[in-house]
Amino acid sequence: MALVLIDVALSPFAQKVKIALREKNIPFEMRGTDLTVADPVRAASPRGEIPLLLDGDAAIWDSSIILDYIEDKWPEPALMPKDPLGRARARQIEELCDGPFEAVIFCTSEVTVFRRASGELQASILAEAKSSLQQLFAYLEQQLGEQPYFGGAAWGRADCAVFPHVMNARGQRTPPADGSRLAAWLARALERPSVQQTMAEAKAGIAEFKAMAEAYAGSQAKRQYRDYRLDWMLKAGGASIVQEGLAKGNIRFGGLVG
Template sequence: MTVTLWDHPLSPYAQKVKIALREKGVPFETAVPGGIGVGGAAGDFLAANPRAEVPALLHDGTAIFDSTIILEYIEDYWPDPALLPATPADRARVRMIEEVVDTHLEAVNWGLSELRWFRRAEGPLGESLATKAAEQIRGYHAWLERALGDRPWFNGDSFGWGDLSVVPYLNGSAGHGVPPAPGSRLADWLARANDRPSVRDTVADAAATASTGGMGDVAKLLEQGLFKREYRDHRLEWMVKSGGLEVVTQGLARGNIRFSPDLT
């Protein structure tokens, strides 16, 4: 059995897949695609995922893309230990949590990365966008705390799908200086989630990439047109609704933003 994950250690979508594989005890290899930062992905990676996004999973000749579909494949192929809760209602509940963090909270974290790493907007515009992002993240923290309720884990009595879906995004927000409120149930949950070996190893992968300059001077590369950020769906919506339309128009004019490729 060969399992290869097309990955970038800083991608929260890839992180949740790695956590799932580690929770299942499935050995896997990772590969970082070339050319993805400039919209020039090609070869085996593009064959595995025509959207040219990480993650993509290769398992004994089968290629799967989209992090949620990959999680479903992992759960189907390696059902033990189960990551989804037992009842249909609880399964729907954690899938809805995953959808919110994948398409809402991810976009806010991504927007802060645009400001922090790529320096898309500075001065009053940058300050305004950062302030709105922090307010939005605190709103999602409140929503997630209500979703957690009195449960020890988002999944219920044990760590699972709901938890591995949330932890990459809360760690991402914390990395941008907006952690859960100290002493909150959500902060306590995050500390316990980060203590799990599957999460700890995945966080270590990301930290190693960051500490060795894995991002490089991406703002300079962006300015030179050597790096293009993907402004797809929820990310584009976040930037526009939060007041960053100018960022989008400048990026289009400079050719340093991109969208999902057309399929051929």
């Protein structure tokens, strides 16, 4: 039976999984979902999130757990390094990208595409975002060192995890500096068929994303302000944004969906 991935084309977490599945040559089908409505297809995730991987009767949620699952079930070609330190490093980079990095991208979208702030508040949050991204880029640049990929000579797990977020930062007009090692890594990533296919799908999903933003602006659905996203929004001075979203009912927190 074919694997089914429940995804949204612009989700960096779904993109990470699709790139990994494609790098491992694992066939799968994609099934979209509308995050602005309570789609029963997401019920298998206690957090109401995508990506969700359906393998027969089993549903696996959380992109990092999905990557562990596919690596365990289809070990070759391996995306995880074999040595313990290499594995720890890949997991650290993934944690940093899916947590603090994604939070900056998410909050930037909140005050631009999702129109939760304007004027001075928007400008100061965007300035804070640029500074957070520079810090994240510096860390990634240092992790990359002189190697072509985050795991060394070959594309691996950490590369799958970093790519969607660096690409989103570029989409939000903060690309890695010209001439930097991270910019060269991004150019190498963009040559890979797994990445190209995933990005073509993302491009086709832009209209869907904009429609989603309209639905949230109209208070019909809740954006998930969880852990790092909430931390960063508060740190960047956006407490009033959170309060307003709660008053309008178009923000939810993390944890289990009720």
